[in-house]
Structure formats: structure tokens, C-alpha cells
Amino acid sequence: MKRKLDLKNGIVHGTPAYIVAVMTLLVLLVLSILTAVTIGSVDLSVSDVYGVILYKLFGIGDPDVFGAGAMSDIVWFIRLPRIMLATAVGMGLAVAGVVMQAIVKNPIADPYILGISSGASLGATAAIFLGVGAVFGSNSIGICAFIGAFCISLLVQMTANIGGRANSIRLLLAGTALSSVCSAFSNFIVYIGGDRDGIQTVTFWLMGSLAGAKWENIAVILPCVVVVTLFFCSQYRILNMMLLGDDVSITLGTDLHRYRQVYLLVSALVIGFAVYSAGIIGFVGLIIPHVVRMFFGTDHKKMVPITALCGSIFLIWADVACRTIIPKQEVPIGILVSMIGAPCFIYLLVRRSYGFGGERS
Amino acid sequence: MKKLAALLLVGAMTLGVGIVGSAEEAATEGQDSHYPVTITTYNYSQEPVEITFEKAPERVMAYANSNIEAMLKMGLADRIVMAWGLDGEVKDELKDEFDQIEYLDAWPTKEEVVAAEPDFIAAWYSSFGDDRLGDVDFWHERGCNTYMSLNSAAMGPASEFPRKMEYEFEDILNLGKIFDCEDKAQEIVDEMQAEIAKVQEHVKDKTPLTVAVLENEGDSFRVYGTETLGGNIPESLGAELKLGGENSENVGAEDLVAADPDVLFMVDYDGFKTGEEAVADITEDPAYASLSAVKNGKVFSVNLSQVYCSGIRTYDGIMTFAKALYPELYE
Numbered sequence: 055m056k057r058k059l060d061l062k063n064g065i066v067h068g069t070p071a072y073i074v075a076v077m078t079l080l081v082l083l084v085l086s087i088l089t090a091v092t093i094g095s096v097d098l099s100v101s102d103v104y105g106v107i108l109y110k111l112f113g114i115g116d117p118d119v120f121g122a123g124a125m126s127d128i129v130w131f132i133r134l135p136r137i138m139l140a141t142a143v144g145m146g147l148a149v150a151g152v153v154m155q156a157i158v159k160n161p162i163a164d165p166y167i168l169g170i171s172s173g174a175s176l177g178a179t180a181a182i183f184l185g186v187g188a189v190f191g192s193n194s195i196g197i198c199a200f201i202g203a204f205c206i207s208l209l210v211q212m213t214a215n216i217g218g219r220a221n222s223i224r225l226l227l228a229g230t231a232l233s234s235v236c237s238a239f240s241n242f243i244v245y246i247g248g249d250r251d252g253i254q255t256v257t258f259w260l261m262g263s264l265a266g267a268k269w270e271n272i273a274v275i276l277p278c279v280v281v282v283t284l285f286f287c288s289q290y291r292i293l294n295m296m297l298l299g300d301d302v303s304i305t306l307g308t309d310l311h312r313y314r315q316v317y318l319l320v321s322a323l324v325i326g327f328a329v330y331s332a333g334i335i336g337f338v339g340l341i342i343p344h345v346v347r348m349f350f351g352t353d354h355k356k357m358v359p360i361t362a363l364c365g366s367i368f369l370i371w372a373d374v375a376c377r378t379i380i381p382k383q384e385v386p387i388g389i390l391v392s393m394i395g396a397p398c399f400i401y402l403l404v405r406r407s408y409g410f411g412g413e414r415s
Numbered sequence: 416m417k418k419l420a421a422l423l424l425v426g427a428m429t430l431g432v433g434i435v436g437s438a439e440e441a442a443t444e445g446q447d448s449h450y451p452v453t454i455t456t457y458n459y460s461q462e463p464v465e466i467t468f469e470k471a472p473e474r475v476m477a478y479a480n481s482n483i484e485a486m487l488k489m490g491l492a493d494r495i496v497m498a499w500g501l502d503g504e505v506k507d508e509l510k511d512e513f514d515q516i517e518y519l520d521a522w523p524t525k526e527e528v529v530a531a532e533p534d535f536i537a538a539w540y541s542s543f544g545d546d547r548l549g550d551v552d553f554w555h556e557r558g559c560n561t562y563m564s565l566n567s568a569a570m571g572p573a574s575e576f577p578r579k580m581e582y583e584f585e586d587i588l589n590l591g592k593i594f595d596c597e598d599k600a601q602e603i604v605d606e607m608q609a610e611i612a613k614v615q616e617h618v619k620d621k622t623p624l625t626v627a628v629l630e631n632e633g634d635s636f637r638v639y640g641t642e643t644l645g646g647n648i649p650e651s652l653g654a655e656l657k658l659g660g661e662n663s664e665n666v667g668a669e670d671l672v673a674a675d676p677d678v679l680f681m682v683d684y685d686g687f688k689t690g691e692e693a694v695a696d697i698t699e700d701p702a703y704a705s706l707s708a709v710k711n712g713k714v715f716s717v718n719l720s721q722v723y724c725s726g727i728r729t730y731d732g733i734m735t736f737a738k739a740l741y742p743e744l745y746e
Contacts, residue, residue, distance in 0.1 A: 266545030382521035
């Protein structure tokens with residue numbers, strides 16, 4: 055009789071199961087990228103697609119065929135940037151989700167919980183309707199969103215620290231309050247602005263999209279996300295401790311306050327980048343960490359790397375789906391992710407017993 | 416006497432040189448010397464960009480009535496490789512030409528446009544957003560020129576760059592330059608300008624009629640004010656905007672009743688309301704029974720395509736307003 059594999063603590067051929075999982079996921083990620091790039095509204099043969107990639111990366115192949123022209127542009131400047139952006143944003147959001155859930159010690163936390171998404175929306179709305187940030191040129195919406203997101207996360211920390219040290223409850227409350235303020239102001243601007251094109255732009259932007267992917271942006275975002283992910287991989291002990299709460303940590307000799315602030319800033323940076331390049335894509339940062347926890351347990355040593363890779367793979371395929379699910383039309387990725395992701399999550403929730411931070415439910 | 420002869424001689428010679436000179440110009444213009452042509456267009460940041468055409472574009476992606484219909488009217492159907500974005504049906508007079516072109520059933524993806532390898536894209540400002548074709552430099556780098564209809568927010572928001580009929584004329588003339596068919600473009604514009612001149616002559620010494628151009632948004636009315644094309648056309652035809660004279664903020668039912676314009680225009684468009692429905696919203700609502708426009712039967716509909724990036728339909732827009740305002744001119 056075959057024994058069921060224990061993903062949480064099992065050993066496969068002398069290697070811990072989670073290491074095997076990370077390796078498998080890395081291979082899956084590369085395969086996903088290579089498969090996704092062959093899918094698109096224009097019919098290109100698989101060998102042509104790889105021809106272009108080989109030529110662009112290693113200079114192998116005929117420059118006249120693969121170096122320039124419509125085929126080369128489609129693969130290298132339209133499809134691949136989107137996929138790489140999906141990789142970066144998916145990884146960033148998933149890791150930020152794990153960290154936020156640990157920081158506020160609350161399973162319903164997601165990357166946007168501490169007002170970051172509302173701050174970003176306010177920045178974007180101000181850029182679209184009031185022309186704020188016009189000096190940034192065509193990137194003004196994204197840059198204003200980034201500034202909005204970052205400012206709000208700073209404000210949340212400051213507010214939570216007034217009249218006492220910030221703990222997870224104070225952070226959550228400050229986040230929720232500032233988030234309402236920001237949404238109210240963005241709604242006010244939209245209502246007063248009443249500009250048809252503007253409303254369309256805001257809606258498009260708020261529903262999230264990877265269509266704006268450009269190599270220049272990816273060159274900044276992808277390395278940044280990878281570095282932050284590696285950083286959090288190294289912080290698993292503190293993250294684990296956060297789930298135990300301040301009292302236990304103090305007893306164990308660690309003051310979580312300082313760590314919380316640093317982690318918040320680092321995540322705000324990643325979330326800001328994600329918002330800047332892809333708008334607001336909900337759900338990934340909430341659900342992927344939970345799904346990973348169901349299979350691999352709550353130890354952040356395993357969770358952070360696995361969640362990062364799952365986030366990337368998930369978003370790559372979500373983007374493929376939103377480009378192809380309705381012919382001739384692109385479904386905003388934020389909508390699609392929730393439409394497909396939520397029922398899957400509910401299914402998993404019903405099927406498996408699940409715990410967060412020690413207690414089982 | 417001698418002096419006079421000398422003067423005459425000099426005069427004749429100058430004239431002769433002039434004639435020869437202009438004849439030479441005409442001769443070279445008839446050849447390929449029309450090109451290169453340089454046109455100013457805009458990018459997605461609404462900054463001016465100069466584009467140069469070495470020859471007439473042959474593979475064109477055309478978006479929206481303004482570009483598609485202007486090109487068809489100038490006999491350029493064979494240059495269009497993909498078209499999309501008509502608001503309603505193409506104009507009846509252009510049905511035959513329209514049948515020749517590849518008209519899509521939805522926005523093409525950026526991939527599909529790249530694959531069609533256009534050498535010119537004539538579209539709107541919104542077409543060059545990240546969700547559609549992406550900014551113009553991507554296309555310029557690939558040897559594909561672009562043109563943005565001026566009234567589609569190419570230069571900036573309406574509050575800073577009011578939409579005007581002149582920009583519609585400029586669009587048509589620019590397309591004429593790009594495709595080396597300036598005569599046809601000029602003809603289209605002349606027809607519109609002649610109509611405007613005729614109306615302006617007619618209203619010269621009359622007290623201006625007051626008008627309002629509105630779109631029923633349910634809870635309030637969108638106002639086509641002075642900085643919109645829908646306000647600019649009646650203003651150019653000698654009418655005075657009773658609502659939206661300074662800006663285009665939405666107004667409520669009370670504002671409309673208080674303003675009480677002589678003539679009221681209600682905007683309709685495909686997929687929203689028909690012209691009859693738009694008019695009925697006002698004429699059949701007892702709240703507006705006191706309006707003089709309602710009492711005098713002066714509530715008319717105007718189709719959005721005639722007052723928003725209207726292209727050659729600017730003519731229809733002019734006629735809609737002129738006939739409604741001054742029926743005596745068209746009896």
C-alpha cells in the first residue's frame with residue numbers, strides 16, 4: 055500500500071518534501087512561461103516563438119527572421135513582457151500577502167489590507183481627473199498610484215504608533231480607517247469630475263491589467279521582487295514568531311515592533327510596484343498563502359518560497375485565461391482571478407481542515 | 416514715355432518669371448515631390464510629435480467614424496487593411512466603399528495589429544492607451560506612423576483645449592496631405608465652411624437664439640458646453656448657449672427649467688437611445704411642460720457621432736443644428 059506523502063514534514067529520497075516542492079515549482083514556473091508565450095490571439099508556430107526567444111537571448115538563429123518584424127515584435131515586445139510582469143507581480147503579491155497576514159496576525163489580511171490599495175486608487179484618481187503628476191508623462195497614473203500607496207502605508211504606521219506602540223490590532227484599525235478616508239476622497243473626485251473617459255480609465259485601472267507591461271519596468275520590478283522574496287525567506291523565524299503574538303515573543307527575547315515596521319515598508323515597496331505596473335489585482339495575495347498553508351503548514355521557512363512560486367505560476371495562467379477565455383475580448387485580470395479563484399478556495403476550505411497560527415478550525 | 420516703356424517691360428518680365436516659376440512648382444508637385452510630408456500629431460502624454468511620410472501609406476489601420484469615413488470619402492478604401500470602431504452604421508453614401516474594407520467585429524488585440532503590419536494608424540487618443548495599441552513611439556519605432564484625431568483629447572483635456580469644428584477640418588486636411596489627396600479633403604471642408612458662412616450671413620443682424628445641448632444621464636443632464644464640439648457648432652452658427660456657456664458641468668432638471676432655452680437639443684447614440692426617445696424624455700415629461708422649447712415644438716435630437724470626433728459627419732452636425740435653428744433657410 056502506498057503511503058500518502060506528508061508534505062509538511064515528509065522526506066523524499068533523503069530530501070525534505072518542501073525542498074522537492076520548491077524545485078518542482080521552479081521547473082513548473084519555467085515551463086509555464088515557455089507554454090504561455092506560445093498562446094495568443096495571433097497564430098504563431100511554437101518553433102517560431104522559441105526561435106525568437108533563442109535569438110533575442112543568445113543570438114542563435116537567423117536575424118532576418120527572428121530579429122525584427124511582426125513575429126519578433128509579438129513574441130518579444132507583447133507576449134513575453136506580460137508574462138514576466140505576471141511572474142513578478144504574482145510573486146510580489148503572494149509574498150506580501152504572507153507577510154501582511156503575519157504582521158497583523160490575521161488570516162483575512164491581504165497585501166491591500168493596510169489601506170495600500172485605497173491609497174493607490176486615490177493617487178490614480180487624482181492623476182486621471184486632476185492631472186496631478188503630469189510631469190511624469192505617460193506613466194503619471196502608475197507613479198501617482200505608487201506614491202499614494204507608499205504614503206498611506208507610512209501614514210498607517212504613524213497613526214498606529216500615536217499614543218502607544220503599534221500592535222497588530224492598532225495597525226488593522228488605522229489601515230481600515232485611512233482606507234475609508236481614501237476611498238471616500240477618490241469617489242468624491244470621480245463624482246465631481248464626471249468625465250466619461252476618466253471614469254473608464256479609472257475602472258480599467260482598478261480592475262487590474264498586465265497589458266501595460268514594458269521591459270523597462272520589468273527590469274526594475276522583477277529584481278526588486280526577487281530580492282524582497284529572498285529577504286523574507288531569510289526572515290522565517292521572525293515571521294513564525296509573529297503568529298505567536300507579542301507576549302510570547304517578548305518572553306522569547308524578541309521585540310516584534312521594529313521588525314513589523316521594516317517588513318511593512320519593504321512590502322509597501324513591492325505592493326507599490328505591483329500597483330504601479332498592473333493596477334489592483336485582488337485575491338492573489340489573500341488566497342495563494344492560504345492554499346499553500348493548507349498543504350505545507352504554517353512554517354514560513356517553507357511557506358515563503360513556495361507561496362512566491364505559486365503566486366507567479368497562478369498569475370501567469372490567470373493572464374493567459376483572461377486573454378483567451380472570451381475571444382476578441384480581454385477580461386480584466388482582477389475580475390477573472392476572483393471569479394475562478396474564490397470557488398476553488400471555498401472548495402479547498404470545505405475539503406480540508408485548516409489552521410492559521412496554531413489553532414485549527 | 417521711355418520710363419513708362421521700361422516700367423512695362425520690367426513688369427512684363429516679372430510677371431513672366433512668376434508664371435514660369437509657378438508652372439515649375441506645379442510640375443514638380445504633380446510628381447512624387449509631394450513627399451516627404453511632415454505632420455504634427457500627439458502621443459499618449461498629449462505632447463506634440465512630428466511624423467514624416469516618405470510616401471502615401473498603403474496599409475492603414477483606421478479607427479472610428481472620423482477616420483474610416485473620411486478615408487472612404489476620399490476614395491482610399493483600398494488602403495485600409497483593418498478598421499474598427501464605427502458608432503452605428505457607416506453613412507449611406509459610403510456603403511459601397513465600406514463593403515470593400517476589412518471591418519472587424521471587435522477591437523483587435525495589439526498582437527493582431529502588429530501581425531497586420533500596418534504602415535499607418537489613424538485613431539483616437541484613447542486608442543493608444545496600454546489597454547489598446549500602446550503609446551505611439553512603439554509604432555513609430557517600427558516604421559508605422561500614427562495620427563490622433565485632434566478632438567479626441569489628443570492635445571489635452573477639453574477645459575484647456577476646447578473642441579472645435581476647426582480641428583475636425585484640420586484632421587480631414589491632414590489626412591488629405593498624408594495621402595496626397597488634398598483637393599478632395601479641401602472640397603469636403605469647403606462644403607462645410609460654405610454652409611457655416613451661409614448661416615452666419617443669415618443671422619448677422621438677428622438676436623441670437625438661445626440653445627442647450629444636453630444628454631439625459633437619468634439623474635442629471637450632461638451639458639455639451641462651449642468647450643465641446645456639441646457646443647461649438649451651434650455657437651458658430653450664431654446661437655447662444657443658455658447652459659454650458661462657461662463650462663460643461665452637469666445640470667439638474669431645475670436648472671434646465673430655469674434656463675428655458677429657445678431651442679433644446681438632446682443627444683442620442685447607438686446603444687443608448689434613439690433620437691425619438693431622447694426627445695420624448697423631455698416632451699413627454701410633465702415637469703418640462705413649461706419650457707418654451709417644448710411649447711413651441713423646438714426640441715430636437717442630435718446624434719453623438721455628429722458632435723463628437725465627427726469627421727465628415729461634422730457636415731451633418733452643422734445641418735442638424737442649422738435646420739432646427741433656422742428652418743426658414745431650408746424651406
